[in-house]
Amino acid sequence: MTPEKAMEMADELRPNDIGEEMKRQWLTDIENECVEHLNRHEGNSVQPWVCTEAEDRTELILSEPYEMAYVYKLMAEIDRAVGEYDRYNNDAQICNGYMEEWKAWFRRGHKPKQDRRKGWKLF
Numbered sequence: 001m002t003p004e005k006a007m008e009m010a011d012e013l014r015p016n017d018i019g020e021e022m023k024r025q026w027l028t029d030i031e032n033e034c035v036e037h038l039n040r041h042e043g044n045s046v047q048p049w050v051c052t053e054a055e056d057r058t059e060l061i062l063s064e065p066y067e068m069a070y071v072y073k074l075m076a077e078i079d080r081a082v083g084e085y086d087r088y089n090n091d092a093q094i095c096n097g098y099m100e101e102w103k104a105w106f107r108r109g110h111k112p113k114q115d116r117r118k119g120w121k122l123f
Contacts (some may be wrong), residue, residue, distance in 0.1 A: 001067040003027050004056040010074035018078055024051040026077045027060070030070060030095075034061040037103055041110040062102055069098035 007023050028051045038044045038061070049055075062069055076091035 001060055001062070001070055002057050003051050003060065006070040006074060009071045010078065013071070014075045014078045016078050016082065018081055023074055026074055027051045027070060030073045031060055033099065037106065040112055042113050066098050066102040069095050069102070072098065
């Protein structure tokens with residue numbers, strides 16, 4: 001999913017007057033949460049990402065079936081901004097569910113980074 005597609009879907013589901021810059025900031029937040037998780041595992045060194053207008057067609061980290069986390073994140077933040085706290089809680093919970101499922105899926109296939117043990121002798 002691209003930022004452009006995520007914003008388009010969220011706007012269709014939650015019509016609003018919130019600017020695209022704010023939505024890009026929210027997408028940056030969730031994408032950087034993914035980056036942090038990736039960097040905790042061996043073989044990964046992903047740089048933090050900032051969503052700008054130039055990045056609107058860039059593929060984001062989460063793919064099917066977890067990509068709806070982006071849309072739910074945007075809808076949750078839109079709901080919070082307009083004072084719809086019950087909707088915010090529901091959307092945030094769904095977003096967090098997608099994120100936790102993705103993290104669990106990723107952990108199953110990748111080892112966490114390990115600190116090298118110093119002073120140990122192997123016999």
